[in-house]
Amino acid sequence: xxxxxxxxxxxxxxxxxxxxxxxxxxxxxxxxxxxxxxxxxxxxxxxxxxxxxxxxxxxxxxxxxxxxxxxxxxxxxxxxxxxxxxxxxxxxxxxxxxxxxxxxxxxxxxxxxxxxxxxxxxxxxxxxxxxxxxx
Amino acid sequence: xxxxxxxxxxxxxxxxxxxxxxxxxxxxxxxxxxxxxxxx
Numbered sequence: 661x662x663x664x665x666x667x668x669x670x671x672x673x674x675x676x677x678x679x680x681x682x683x684x685x686x687x688x689x690x691x692x693x694x695x696x697x698x699x700x701x702x703x704x705x706x707x708x709x710x711x712x713x714x715x716x717x718x719x720x721x722x723x724x725x726x727x728x729x730x731x732x733x734x735x736x737x738x739x740x741x742x743x744x745x746x747x748x749x750x751x752x753x754x755x756x757x758x759x760x761x762x763x764x765x766x767x768x769x770x771x772x773x774x775x776x777x778x779x780x781x782x783x784x785x786x787x788x789x790x791x792x793x794x795x
Numbered sequence: 796x797x798x799x800x801x802x803x804x805x806x807x808x809x810x811x812x813x814x815x816x817x818x819x820x821x822x823x824x825x826x827x828x829x830x831x832x833x834x835x
Contacts, residue, residue, distance in 0.1 A: 662832040669830065684828040685815055688805070691833040697807070699834035704803050707830075715815045716807045722831055725812070743829040750823050751816045758829070787826050 661764045666706040672776035674709040684712040691739050729755050740764040
């Protein structure tokens with residue numbers, strides 16, 4: 661699911677939005693039994709966009725940090741999630757809440773299941789707001 | 796037309812999430828995506 665989501669983000673979001681001010685951070689996390697660093701190296705090729713930076717979260721810190729931010733049930737690690745942040749959002753002490761997000765989890769999360777074209781449209785609006793604000 | 800040739804690196808977060816957090820905050824003037832994905 662995640663690899664398909666990654667490919668969808670590349671082809672239906674990043675390749676469709678040619679805005680040099682957009683950045684993407686992809687954190688590959690060992691969630692499933694076969695998840696290894698070598699698999700992350702291979703999966704990186706699904707998002708080759710120059711605006712993307714890839715990370716290997718071998719300690720699985722990020723899913724736990726994002727759980728309360730996304731209001732997921734206790735014990736649910738946040739993974740297979742696609743978050744968008746406006747200019748001005750900073751991490752500093754704790755991860756900020758996204759402007760919007762999609763996922764490929766179960767039915768619990770109060771956010772849409774990943775719909776890459778819809779995600780791209782929401783992202784275009786966010787970028788348009790950025791332009792209007794003169795950032 | 797400039798090509799987006801890009802050497803891909805996989806930054807390993809061994810001692811904490813600081814490299815990702817710092818990159819995120821360094822780009823605070825930009826619209827950003829954060830994806831948490833399983834590699835398989």
